[in-house]
Amino acid sequence: MGRAFNFSAGPAVMPEAVLQQAASEMLDWHGSGMSVMEMSHRGKEFISIYEQAEADLRELLAVPDHFKILFMQGGGLAENAIVPLNLSQGGAMDFVLTGSWSQKSLKEAGKYGQARVAASAQADGFTTLPAPATWQIGADSRYVHICGNETIHGVEFHELPDLKALGCDAPLVVDFSSHVASRPVNWSRVGLAFGGAQKNLGPAGLTLVIVREDLIGNALPHCPSAFDYKLVSDNQSMYNTPPTYSIYIAGLVFQWLKQQGGIAAMEQRNIAKAQLLYDFLDSSSLFENRVAQDCRSRMNVPFFLRDESRNEAFLAGAKAANLLQLKGHKSVGGMRASIYNAMPIEGIQALVAFMREFEKTQA
Ligand SMILES: *Cc1c(COP(=O)(O)O)cnc(C)c1O
Secondary structure, eight states: OOEEEEOOOOSSOHHHHHHHHHHHHHGGGSSSSSSSSSSOTTTTTHHHHHHHHHHHHHHTTOOOEEEEEEEEESHHHHHHHHHHHHHHHTSEEEEEEHHHHHHHHHHHHTTTTTEEEEEEOGTTTSOOOOOGGGGGOOTEEEEEEEESTTTTEEEOOOOOOOOOGGOOSSOEEEOTTTTTTSOOOGGGGGEEEEETTTEEESTTEEEEEEGGGOSOOOOOOOOOGGHHHHHHHHHTTSSSSSOHHHHHHHHHHHHHHHTTHHHHHHHHHHHHHHHHHHHHHHSSSEEEESSSSBBSSSSSEEEEEEEEGHHHHHHHHHHTTTTTTTTTOOOSSSHHHEETTTTHHHHHHHHHHHHHHHHHHOO
């Protein structure tokens, strides 16, 4: 079997061109006589890889100069602790609950300060987003946390909330693990954004943190040194050994994104890809997506068979058609198609064609 269309939620599909380039450079990177994974992180070869990756990412995401880009480890889940360790100063934090990931963030932050619920869509089964005007944010809030794209529930903020317009001066923290680089970011509304790399940027092991400079330097005394944004930032993400190979691959992905026309071009493609899938789901008598139209994720599309007894047949047929990893998250059930940047539109076309055929033969 050749390469399949891979709908995994993460670790997820990579651009094939990037895998090929990494393969060709595996044994000897640019005549250095070494693989990237064998290089000192302090040597000139790796420093050049690192600097290029950072510059390309800053350009792609249009990150303003007063934000630092940190390449860390620990994944999105570690940031659920690292963010409060650095930003809470032991005070109160407000969370908008829109699905499993923001729920996890709330729970973890409670270990480091008072973690409050500003709003929740739980009563709707996390199929909607609470309107920002209804959020209850305390005047003493150290920050407001949202998950920009809920990977499991398939809900996405299509516009970041303007906290200032709500009369709130606290910084906005965004978990953008599963939609980073799929769309532009309005940095004027953001204090800090973080995300694991394995959904849309590269291999697992690298965690991206982009943080406004003035928020750095307030870590709690018991914050581990390797997770103190000030130490990480002052040492160009090399306070300790960074995930060098993951940074290198992410750097290749950034170059690939630039060749594709950058983030605005990716966004247009992602809109077209999601539209194709949602249009089919909405017209189907067998399949359905339950998320409110205005907050449907462009990256993660959960869907259900109205007749759940056909789930196993569907997954087996999909696998035989080279359409992999479509099983939904166990907490939600059903199916999920994750259609990140590296999923070509041909993958969605193949999925829709298979679903159409499946619907016909099972009718
Ligand atoms: C995958 C994911 C995480 C967790 O990432 P880990 O790298 O497993 O810690 C956190 N938040 C969101 C939105 C995710 O999609």
